[in-house]
Amino acid sequence: MSKPAVRAQDLLVGYGGAPVCAPVTFTLGPGKAVALVGANGSGKSTVLRAVIGLLEPTSGKLQVLGDEVDERDVSFRRQVASVLDDDAYFPALTVHEHLYLTARGHGVLGADALVGELLEEFGLTEHARSLPVALSSGQRRRLLLAAGFVRPRSLLVLDEPEQRLDRAMRDRLAARLVAEKRAGGSVLLATHDPDLVTAVADRAVHVADDVTRVLAPAEAAALISRENP
Amino acid sequence: MSEAAGEALDPVVLPGRPGEIPAARDIRRFTAQAANARGGASIGSLLASVYYAVISLGIAIGMALGFTQAMRVALPPEPDVEAPANLSLATLVVVIVVALVGVLVSLAGRLGPVGAGGAEAAWWLPLPVDRRGLLRPAARRLPLVAALVLAILVGLLDAGLLDDVGPRVAHVIITSALVGAGIVLLAALAQSAGVSRSATALAGDLILAAAPVAAVGLALADWSVDEVPTLPWFGAALAALLLAAVAVLVDRRLHRIPTRSLRESGSVATQAVGAAVSLDSRELGRALTDGAASSTRRRLSRLRTARGPATAVVTADLVVLRRSVRHVVQLVVAALVPVLVTSVPELASSGGVLLALLVSGYVAMSATGEGARRAQMAPVLDRLLPLDAKTVRRLRMVVPGLAMLPWSVVAFASVGRWTGDVAGWVVLGVAATPVWAAAAVRSSYRPAPDWGGPLVSTPMGALPTGVGAVLARGPDVVVLGLLPVWIAVLLRHVGPTMVVIQAGLASIAVAVASSIATGTMMERMLASQEELDKAKKANR
Numbered sequence: 001m002s003k004p005a006v007r008a009q010d011l012l013v014g015y016g017g018a019p020v021c022a023p024v025t026f027t028l029g030p031g032k033a034v035a036l037v038g039a040n041g042s043g044k045s046t047v048l049r050a051v052i053g054l055l056e057p058t059s060g061k062l063q064v065l066g067d068e069v070d071e072r073d074v075s076f077r078r079q080v081a082s083v084l085d086d087d088a089y090f091p092a093l094t095v096h097e098h099l100y101l102t103a104r105g106h107g108v109l110g111a112d113a114l115v116g117e118l119l120e121e122f123g124l125t126e127h128a129r130s131l132p133v134a135l136s137s138g139q140r141r142r143l144l145l146a147a148g149f150v151r152p153r154s155l156l157v158l159d160e161p162e163q164r165l166d167r168a169m170r171d172r173l174a175a176r177l178v179a180e181k182r183a184g185g186s187v188l189l190a191t192h193d194p195d196l197v198t199a200v201a202d203r204a205v206h207v208a209d210d211v212t213r214v215l216a217p218a219e220a221a222a223l224i225s226r227e228n229p
Numbered sequence: 230m231s232e233a234a235g236e237a238l239d240p241v242v243l244p245g246r247p248g249e250i251p252a253a254r255d256i257r258r259f260t261a262q263a264a265n266a267r268g269g270a271s272i273g274s275l276l277a278s279v280y281y282a283v284i285s286l287g288i289a290i291g292m293a294l295g296f297t298q299a300m301r302v303a304l305p306p307e308p309d310v311e312a313p314a315n316l317s318l319a320t321l322v323v324v325i326v327v328a329l330v331g332v333l334v335s336l337a338g339r340l341g342p343v344g345a346g347g348a349e350a351a352w353w354l355p356l357p358v359d360r361r362g363l364l365r366p367a368a369r370r371l372p373l374v375a376a377l378v379l380a381i382l383v384g385l386l387d388a389g390l391l392d393d394v395g396p397r398v399a400h401v402i403i404t405s406a407l408v409g410a411g412i413v414l415l416a417a418l419a420q421s422a423g424v425s426r427s428a429t430a431l432a433g434d435l436i437l438a439a440a441p442v443a444a445v446g447l448a449l450a451d452w453s454v455d456e457v458p459t460l461p462w463f464g465a466a467l468a469a470l471l472l473a474a475v476a477v478l479v480d481r482r483l484h485r486i487p488t489r490s491l492r493e494s495g496s497v498a499t500q501a502v503g504a505a506v507s508l509d510s511r512e513l514g515r516a517l518t519d520g521a522a523s524s525t526r527r528r529l530s531r532l533r534t535a536r537g538p539a540t541a542v543v544t545a546d547l548v549v550l551r552r553s554v555r556h557v558v559q560l561v562v563a564a565l566v567p568v569l570v571t572s573v574p575e576l577a578s579s580g581g582v583l584l585a586l587l588v589s590g591y592v593a594m595s596a597t598g599e600g601a602r603r604a605q606m607a608p609v610l611d612r613l614l615p616l617d618a619k620t621v622r623r624l625r626m627v628v629p630g631l632a633m634l635p636w637s638v639v640a641f642a643s644v645g646r647w648t649g650d651v652a653g654w655v656v657l658g659v660a661a662t663p664v665w666a667a668a669a670v671r672s673s674y675r676p677a678p679d680w681g682g683p684l685v686s687t688p689m690g691a692l693p694t695g696v697g698a699v700l701a702r703g704p705d706v707v708v709l710g711l712l713p714v715w716i717a718v719l720l721r722h723v724g725p726t727m728v729v730i731q732a733g734l735a736s737i738a739v740a741v742a743s744s745i746a747t748g749t750m751m752e753r754m755l756a757s758q759e760e761l762d763k764a765k766k767a768n769r
Contacts, residue, residue: 092264105356152240
């Protein structure tokens with residue numbers, strides 16, 4: 001994969017023609033990670049929604065894996081994995097079955113073994129046969145994250161993945177994302193966690209009302225710490 | 230889902246071995262099998278459910294047919310009062326059908342018509358399978374439901390109210406079914422072409438609003454039809470072929486519907502179905518209103534009339550009502566119903582006019598309570614204001630009262646025209662306006678349906694009394710608070726005493742709706758008795 005995973009040039013996003021933040025410009029290369037940082041409501045998640053095709057950009061240029069964003073395209077869905085804050089599950093499917101459905105739906109062979117590994121990694125082995133209703137909020141969040149890793153991808157988009165995770169799980173997630181980069185995958189995440197930024201991101205984009213700036217990870221982490229003392 | 234080796238996948242990170250992408254049918258089957266295995270579903274239980282549904286539907290249709298036939302028998306053959314404008318019963322049925330078409334288009338826009346909500350949106354839509362296969366069942370369901378509903382309703386009106394029989398009713402039913410399915414299929418085609426859901430919903434609202442306006446125009450022009458128009462048999466066959474072609478076209482374009490549209494539609498449909506199943510009309514209203522909300526940014530309201538906490542509450546309610554096209558349409562349609570009923574010779578009887586006043590008034594009143602309904606759902610803003618709860622409720626009656634005033638003038642003037650005393654009836658209508666406002670606020674602030682109450686056995690099955698008691702909040706004020714109107718319509722005469730009594734009842738209704746006490750009077754008395762007993766024990 002030689003083309004950038006994401007190329008955003010003066011990208012303006014918003015609702016009903018009204019932008020939620022200043023234009024965003026950044027490039028995410030293969031095997032790299034970019035973190036979107038900024039205050040609550042600054043527009044980080046809206047930018048992510050535009051990248052995964054759930055929102056039409058107001059203006060500017062946005063390319064994902066070298067093409068215009070069109071999530072209706074099957075090849076787009078094969079390559080772009082996203083973990084948003086969707087808290088919706090099939091009530092009659094177990095944790096294992098949710099992950100198996102995702103893996104097999106993406107054509108993964110040997111899905112059972114892979115699901116077992118991910119359940120172990122995300123601390124869900126004991127809950128493999130549980131229905132979603134029996135899970136805590138943090139366990140459901142881990143299920144969503146595991147679903148992002150159980151399928152093939154070139155770009156992984158995560159919206160505040162640290163939410164509802166304890167410290168140990170956050171560290172494990174950071175290690176997972178570093179491994180993702182090593183495998184050649186690209187990661188775009190919105191986060192409020194300074195440790196995740198320094199551990200994973202190669203660059204950060206500070207999303208704000210007036211101007212968006214590209215920052216070094218350490219600079220972004222310091223900014224987050226200042227904004228959330 | 231079987232595992233078969235296939236070509237290598239394009240993605241860079243490949244967990245597991247790459248294989249063939251399964252068919253959408255396999256995904257659906259896997260999900261359904263897991264659900265069925267845990268739900269204990271079997272062919273027997275499926276057949277039992279189908280049997281129960283068919284029997285229930287049959288009984289409901291039979292009861293509705295009996296009701297419409299009884300209504301026809303009760304109608305006077307000739308107008309008992311000379312009306313300045315006339316409309317035949319068949320024309321009225323056509324107007325109702327047009328209004329139903331408007332409702333159908335509006336609902337199709339609000340519900341999608343094609344959507345994927347909740348788990349399907351989160352777990353199915355990101356899969357790289359052929360989406361047509363995933364969406365096909367949902368895309369087929371709504372046109373069939375629309376065809377069935379329109380066929381039953383129009384068939385009932387034709388067979389019951391117009392006394393048509395045999396092949397003629399079959400003809401009307403088939404034409405209606407084709408129209409119903411066609412509307413939803415066209416809405417689905419529009420959805421796949423990128424037409425916004427709010428635009429479709431707005432088109433439906435406008436058709437709905439146009440129906441009674443056109444009917445009044447027809448009445449004034451003295452133009453009527455003698456029977457409900459139908460397609461000739463060959464025309465129906467041709468239309469069926471055309472619909473099949475549209476259905477194929479929709480099927481081929483299903484994969485073109487963007488995820489955001491599917492998710493929004495699915496979310497609204499899930500919320501609406503949940504509200505309907507739990508008999509929560511307030512939640513249903515919220516789902517349908519939000520479902521058609523345009524994504525276009527609203528023009529900033531300067532809220533110039535908000536000069537203090539009290540005026541802020543009133544201004545907020547006014548802005549909410551002004552921004553909801555659906556509710557404004559609802560008000561217009563409801564205002565024209567009494568005009569229509571008093572214009573159709575066969576319907577212009579005391580019973581017909583009273584029913585029209587009460588039903589259309591209730592529909593109009595429901596439209597005006599949007600501000601109160603939203604405040605009940607999210608009371609945090611009200612709590613920030615330096616106003617006590619009783620005052621807030623009284624203030625929430627201002628906008629419903631103002632909005633119901635023109636309704637009262639139009640509706641009661643039409644009744645006055647029917648009886649020959651416009652001024653007297655308008656005065657009575659104005660005196661009754663606060664009752665509607667009180668009912669709007671009382672129903673908006675009612676608690677959620679209580680399913681924990683005792684069940685009462687009825688010929689139609691078990692009736693949850695707790696739910697009934699909650700749903701009666703609002704209608705009870707209408708029924709009791711408008712007693713002078715009932716009497717006046719039945720006597721076809723308005724006297725000064727009635728107006729005075731109506732004004733008195735209106736102030737009582739306002740006091741009742743201002744009350745912030747929860748539970749019934751009996752429950753409150755029992756609670757205070759318990760408190761008293763506890764205090765006595767503590768003193769001992």
